[in-house]
Amino acid sequence: MTSGRPLLHRLALAAVLVVSACSSETEPAAKTEPPREIGPVPVEEPAPTARGSFASVVPLPVDIDEGHGEFVVWSGTSVVDESQRAGTAEATLRRGLSEKWGLELEGVEGANAITFAIPADGDTFGDEGYRIEAGPEEILVEATTAEGFGWAVQTLLGAFGPPPAEPDPDAALAVPTGSVRDEPRYGWRGVMLDLARHFFTAEEVMEVIDLAATYKINRLHLHLSDDQGWRIEIDAYPELAEVGGVTEVGGGEGGYLTKDEYARIVDHAADLGVVVVPEIDMPGHVNAALTAVPELNCDGVAPGPRTDTAVGYSSLCVGTDATEAWVREVIGELAAMTPGEWIHIGGDESRATSAADYLGFVREALDVVRSNGKTPVGWTEIGGTEPEPPVVIQHWLSADPVLQAAAGGADVVMSPSDRTYLDMKHDELSPIGNSWAGHIDTRQAYEWDPDGQVPGLDPARIAGVEGPLWTEYVETPAHIEQMLLPRLPALAEVAWTPQATRDWTSFAERIADHGARWDAAGLTWTRDPDIDW
Numbered sequence: 021m022t023s024g025r026p027l028l029h030r031l032a033l034a035a036v037l038v039v040s041a042c043s044s045e046t047e048p049a050a051k052t053e054p055p056r057e058i059g060p061v062p063v064e065e066p067a068p069t070a071r072g073s074f075a076s077v078v079p080l081p082v083d084i085d086e087g088h089g090e091f092v093v094w095s096g097t098s099v100v101d102e103s104q105r106a107g108t109a110e111a112t113l114r115r116g117l118s119e120k121w122g123l124e125l126e127g128v129e130g131a132n133a134i135t136f137a138i139p140a141d142g143d144t145f146g147d148e149g150y151r152i153e154a155g156p157e158e159i160l161v162e163a164t165t166a167e168g169f170g171w172a173v174q175t176l177l178g179a180f181g182p183p184p185a186e187p188d189p190d191a192a193l194a195v196p197t198g199s200v201r202d203e204p205r206y207g208w209r210g211v212m213l214d215l216a217r218h219f220f221t222a223e224e225v226m227e228v229i230d231l232a233a234t235y236k237i238n239r240l241h242l243h244l245s246d247d248q249g250w251r252i253e254i255d256a257y258p259e260l261a262e263v264g265g266v267t268e269v270g271g272g273e274g275g276y277l278t279k280d281e282y283a284r285i286v287d288h289a290a291d292l293g294v295v296v297v298p299e300i301d302m303p304g305h306v307n308a309a310l311t312a313v314p315e316l317n318c319d320g321v322a323p324g325p326r327t328d329t330a331v332g333y334s335s336l337c338v339g340t341d342a343t344e345a346w347v348r349e350v351i352g353e354l355a356a357m358t359p360g361e362w363i364h365i366g367g368d369e370s371r372a373t374s375a376a377d378y379l380g381f382v383r384e385a386l387d388v389v390r391s392n393g394k395t396p397v398g399w400t401e402i403g404g405t406e407p408e409p410p411v412v413i414q415h416w417l418s419a420d421p422v423l424q425a426a427a428g429g430a431d432v433v434m435s436p437s438d439r440t441y442l443d444m445k446h447d448e449l450s451p452i453g454n455s456w457a458g459h460i461d462t463r464q465a466y467e468w469d470p471d472g473q474v475p476g477l478d479p480a481r482i483a484g485v486e487g488p489l490w491t492e493y494v495e496t497p498a499h500i501e502q503m504l505l506p507r508l509p510a511l512a513e514v515a516w517t518p519q520a521t522r523d524w525t526s527f528a529e530r531i532a533d534h535g536a537r538w539d540a541a542g543l544t545w546t547r548d549p550d551i552d553w
């Protein structure tokens with residue numbers, strides 16, 4: 021321990037029994053027992069019912085130094101927030117222990133404690149880093165930001181190992197003494213969910229956030245519009261959701277998020293350190309919008325709904341007052357309901373827009389995002405418009421527009437389709453998925469370096485990594501889970517852990533015991549045959 025704090029009692033003050041020798045309703049006994057003392061009754065720390073390890077955590081922390089002692093978390097453990105910044109992290113810890121293990125921490129302050137504190141030695145750990153010092157009497161969690169405390173809690177929860185099938189209020193979870201020092205390689209560690217091809221409810225989206233945050237994913241990119249559906253309520257154009265929202269791939273009934281539902285998603289994400297990045301895809305991928313708002317078409321005629329999986333056939337009519345007003349309203353409302361820094365304007369596969377219209381449209385859309393105080397994000401193709409920084413390019417296919425934009429100062433999020441596309445089949449046995457970018461098994465998702473992925477790209481321009489889940493063939497929450505697991509944890513480690521300290525063999529060993537965790541949580545997952553589950 022480095023903190024020099026006083027030695028705490030090994031005996032936890034688990035219960036304060038107030039004994040009444042004074043109730044007026046009870047008959048005074050002729051010969052009373054001597055009154056029991058009022059005050060804390062020491063309860064012995066129980067023997068561990070489970071033993072975990074920091075070394076099984078995914079993504080692998082930067083530095084782990086495990087000792088030979090043990091700290092036991094049990095109902096007599098207390099939680100102390102000296103930092104005043106760890107409120108949501110503490111809530112996440114309590115919720116995780118309660119929901120997964122059935123354990124409620126009820127210890128009295130000062131005994132067998134998990135303490136959140138600002139580092140006494142002035143260390144800062146960056147925006148998201150943290151240090152855990154586990155001694156036999158106390159776990160000291162140090163960070164300087166709510167995010168840092170939040171990721172430290174995910175590490176702790178991960179170190180407790182697989183939860184039991186049945187909740188056990190008497191659980192006593194041992195973790196080794198020692199220290200963990202950790203911070204992410206990249207600030208952008210994302211997952212994208214396409215709500216347009218198939219709609220998922222706010223509750224289902226929040227389940228994805230819970231799972232992703234476990235692996236320290238900190239961006240949820242929501243693809244909110246496409247040819248087959250419009251998924252977000254916009255007050256100035258209610259028909260976008262009411263007409264554009266009722267379709268999806270295959271003819272299902274679709275749906276959309278109300279502003280209240282969107283706000284609940286954003287709040288829930290924020291509690292877990294996840295920033296929502298909303299996308300309205302423009303000027304292509306807009307058939308649902310063209311159907312709902314006919315004046316967005318050059319001929320003023322609604323094309324009618326499409327529920328097939330074709331791409332590249334629709335475009336906004338560029339340069340008209342109607343389209344300009346629509347872009348301003350939609351981005352303005354989206355920015356107003358989004359506390360995060362970024363708005364994604366899509367810009368991919370606009371094959372029905374002329375090159376000149378595309379250039380003019382994208383430049384204007386970027387300006388509209390900026391005038392709303394946000395940083396614009398767009399797919400690879402917008403790189404060809406030489407956008408001024410600050411701007412984020414999401415690389416998915418060809419390198420040239422990315423290199424062009426990065427040379428001008430753009431940041432790049434790496435979503436190379438043959439590594440990160442979570443809609444690709446794992447292998448030929450996968451029941452659902454695409455395969456145009458190949459099959460992506462866990463090792464293919466894991467064994468690559470974002471540096472060098474685009475030859476000639478300055479590593480300093482790489483903001484991070486994101487795994488997009490397109491949902492043409494993803495129809496249910498179970499489908500989402502089987503596409504994310506185990507590949508999202510693999511991408512999370514690519515984005516978090518330094519390249520030099522991670523390798524496939526170690527990852528495969530560590531992720532193997534997460535299968536039991538996913539089973540305990542009732543999740544569907546893909547049993548990659550390369551991993552010894």
Ligand code: TNX
Nearest residue numbers: 331368369399416443454490
């Ligand atoms: C390409 S990747 C698309 C999406 C499809 C996806 C299917 C990108 C920016 N556009 O419209 O859903 O392929 O894998």
